[in-house]
Amino acid sequence: MKMIRGYPEDMRKSIDNVNKTRSKRIDQIIEDLSLEERKDVLDNFHPDYNPKYKRDISWGVNKGDNVPNEVADVIEAYPMVNPNDIDLNQIDYDVNILIIGAGGAGTSAALWANYSGVPKDEILLVTKLRLGDCNTVMAQGGIQAADRPVDSPLIHYMDAIGGGHFENKPKLVKALVNDAPKIIKWHKDLGVMYDCTEDGSFIENPGGGTSRNRMHCSKDYTGLEMFRTLKDEIINKEIPYLEFSPAIELITNETGGIAGAVLYNIETKQYFVVRAKTIILTTGGFGRLHVAGFPTSNHYGATMDGVVMAYRAGAKLRDLDATQFHPTGAAFPEQIVGLLITEKTRSLGAQVLGRNGEQICYPLEPRDVEASSIIKCCAATDNYIETPTQMRGIWLDSPLIEEIKGKGTILKNLSAMYRMMNRFDIDITEDPILVYPTLHYQNGGVELDENCYTSLKGLLAAGEISGGVHGKNRLMGNSLLEINVFGRRAGITAANEYKKKSTVGKLTLAHVHKSIKSLDALKLKDKRYSPTILPEYRSDIVRDRLVQLYEQSL
Amino acid sequence: MSKTKTKQEEETLTVKIYIMGSAHEVPASLTIMKAMEYAGFKIKRGAGCRAGFCGACATLYRKAGDYRIYAALACQTQVEDGMVLTQLPFVPAPKAIYDVDSLKPTASSILKFYPEVARCLSCNACSKVCPQEIQVMDYVQYCLQGQIDKAAELSFDCVQCGLCAIRCPAEIPQYHVGMLARRLHGKYNTSTPETLLERVEEIENGTFEEGFEELMSLSKDGLKKRYTERDFVDQKKA
Numbered sequence: 001m002k003m004i005r006g007y008p009e010d011m012r013k014s015i016d017n018v019n020k021t022r023s024k025r026i027d028q029i030i031e032d033l034s035l036e037e038r039k040d041v042l043d044n045f046h047p048d049y050n051p052k053y054k055r056d057i058s059w060g061v062n063k064g065d066n067v068p069n070e071v072a073d074v075i076e077a078y079p080m081v082n083p084n085d086i087d088l089n090q091i092d093y094d095v096n097i098l099i100i101g102a103g104g105a106g107t108s109a110a111l112w113a114n115y116s117g118v119p120k121d122e123i124l125l126v127t128k129l130r131l132g133d134c135n136t137v138m139a140q141g142g143i144q145a146a147d148r149p150v151d152s153p154l155i156h157y158m159d160a161i162g163g164g165h166f167e168n169k170p171k172l173v174k175a176l177v178n179d180a181p182k183i184i185k186w187h188k189d190l191g192v193m194y195d196c197t198e199d200g201s202f203i204e205n206p207g208g209g210t211s212r213n214r215m216h217c218s219k220d221y222t223g224l225e226m227f228r229t230l231k232d233e234i235i236n237k238e239i240p241y242l243e244f245s246p247a248i249e250l251i252t253n254e255t256g257g258i259a260g261a262v263l264y265n266i267e268t269k270q271y272f273v274v275r276a277k278t279i280i281l282t283t284g285g286f287g288r289l290h291v292a293g294f295p296t297s298n299h300y301g302a303t304m305d306g307v308v309m310a311y312r313a314g315a316k317l318r319d320l321d322a323t324q325f326h327p328t329g330a331a332f333p334e335q336i337v338g339l340l341i342t343e344k345t346r347s348l349g350a351q352v353l354g355r356n357g358e359q360i361c362y363p364l365e366p367r368d369v370e371a372s373s374i375i376k377c378c379a380a381t382d383n384y385i386e387t388p389t390q391m392r393g394i395w396l397d398s399p400l401i402e403e404i405k406g407k408g409t410i411l412k413n414l415s416a417m418y419r420m421m422n423r424f425d426i427d428i429t430e431d432p433i434l435v436y437p438t439l440h441y442q443n444g445g446v447e448l449d450e451n452c453y454t455s456l457k458g459l460l461a462a463g464e465i466s467g468g469v470h471g472k473n474r475l476m477g478n479s480l481l482e483i484n485v486f487g488r489r490a491g492i493t494a495a496n497e498y499k500k501k502s503t504v505g506k507l508t509l510a511h512v513h514k515s516i517k518s519l520d521a522l523k524l525k526d527k528r529y530s531p532t533i534l535p536e537y538r539s540d541i542v543r544d545r546l547v548q549l550y551e552q553s554l
Numbered sequence: 555m556s557k558t559k560t561k562q563e564e565e566t567l568t569v570k571i572y573i574m575g576s577a578h579e580v581p582a583s584l585t586i587m588k589a590m591e592y593a594g595f596k597i598k599r600g601a602g603c604r605a606g607f608c609g610a611c612a613t614l615y616r617k618a619g620d621y622r623i624y625a626a627l628a629c630q631t632q633v634e635d636g637m638v639l640t641q642l643p644f645v646p647a648p649k650a651i652y653d654v655d656s657l658k659p660t661a662s663s664i665l666k667f668y669p670e671v672a673r674c675l676s677c678n679a680c681s682k683v684c685p686q687e688i689q690v691m692d693y694v695q696y697c698l699q700g701q702i703d704k705a706a707e708l709s710f711d712c713v714q715c716g717l718c719a720i721r722c723p724a725e726i727p728q729y730h731v732g733m734l735a736r737r738l739h740g741k742y743n744t745s746t747p748e749t750l751l752e753r754v755e756e757i758e759n760g761t762f763e764e765g766f767e768e769l770m771s772l773s774k775d776g777l778k779k780r781y782t783e784r785d786f787v788d789q790k791k792a
Binding site (some may be wrong): 213 | 588592593604610657741751766778
């Protein structure tokens, strides 16, 4: 296979079409879809609307809810630890606030609990991998906040609720959009470097489904810049944190409230018992479950552990029927298939094209609609491009950005994208990027109210683990916002609880025993265990050998 | 003596790599990270985002017949025949504790917390090892000169993998120094736009409460109508 500047020779023919049509397309605007047309493309091409990828949950509070098979798999799975093996009389950490998950939501919660008067030593932040191995650092495009005179939180509200198919929980959307400017101000005070124009005003871009430009960004490292600042502050405030120590079960008390968690050190394999008055779940989403067989843009530990633990304890879930596939994951080269190509490429003007170099859809539809239009092009037409490993994709015309906004725009605004593709000899200022949707975000999750209370006493939640903020589909820039808004609110709520006089109660794992009974009654064909903690990517040869060794040991 | 190839290895184009000294035959199309998993390693440390943003998978390697030490992010680099690899998932470099509200954007703020910056030998080993190809030595020098804005901008794409700190003969934790420079720049060298402050004040005064009440009382059909009719002032539509 002959490669020319990063692409195989036969893909080059289609790139020539893209280059030839560019000047003709520069002012060409494709009409966006009406609500009816949106419904049509979603019904036919979005994996959420395809019954073969889904089934009903068979036990617990949300029995009967239709969710992706991979979600049902981890809910219909046995606890990875035998509850009888945990000695709850041996309390290893006794704190007021336990925060499980140290991404954007968890760190915001810890900081705001501390700002609100909780001493640092009453807070414990625990995380599966390192502080900051999370989806937040991978967020590229931006964060929404309606702070321009031509915009308002009310317009932001309409955009978010329409993008979510009017299924969002209104009070949560109000909290999201109304807190947004405060969050940007907080970040600015911390020293987060948001991109500004020469006159000092923020650079604000559009996103899919936004009716105003309100996407604040830090090049295409927005999440990284935000998170490393929050992390710096966690260390400055000396808030205690434990790394490589995911929680694997919640602990309840005699009244069914949440009273702590069992941690598992993934290196030493020890269990630790934490007792706490308030537990904040900020464990993120499910990308690494590879819903509907898709590759993912998510980090290594995104396995939905928090939802599983909360569900066993009886927490109510919502909107888990809705999965977000980001329209533009990399489809070439093979080494980076599924990694995110930020929506900011389209915010800055890149169009989406079929193999003849013609636009296939309006480039800034809400994500589910855009993704479905791309899947349609690849599944129901012959207007796609095929890679040497038979992966189908469409072109994202990045060089058009420089035609519209001038030479140097890509290096200045999309340096992460430029760098990633350049590592594989592709220059995105000269050549388009081949893309296909990738599993990106868990739209639903644990139900909460605007102060982050869940249906269980003592348990708060914030961030991607939660459901209701985004309805059935999240817009770009509303997740970096969500983790800050609801992380902050969870921290403040936990601080209010800290000031109240109450006792934690007697620690039990009765809910785990009860879950095991419910699972026994299902008589599952395959005996699975969860939480997943880390996905399995070792080769079949190695895995088969491990299974043999395990069976021999029995 | 070489290992007999498995059927799978015979069917795929493979390369031989050395992971912590031991040889493994792996498909040539894989990244270093995926190749380690293919070879049977379950990664616990040394993988985070798997997409080039978190810096967990900093890797040093040499190539057959080449004296140089190369550096890369394992998730972003394809294997090559003869690579001898080792991962450095943790760099011990303590971060200084400071209150950014009490500092000024000057060289002395940096030197107060990281006095070792003054020991820079200008050897440029940090820039050479950086997997993000940042001119690390240059931003360290900008810090010394008090050009905090330039240090902040030049260090901006840092994923804090720590390889610079481990190669530095002056033992400077460059990636922490860059962090402090960026916070000083972001906080002090750029002003907060008035429009943001005005909007925060409006929200605190409850300016939008009535509007929210009205929107939140709308039926689904009412919302749909309002959504379809909303205007787009910034974007061109067909």
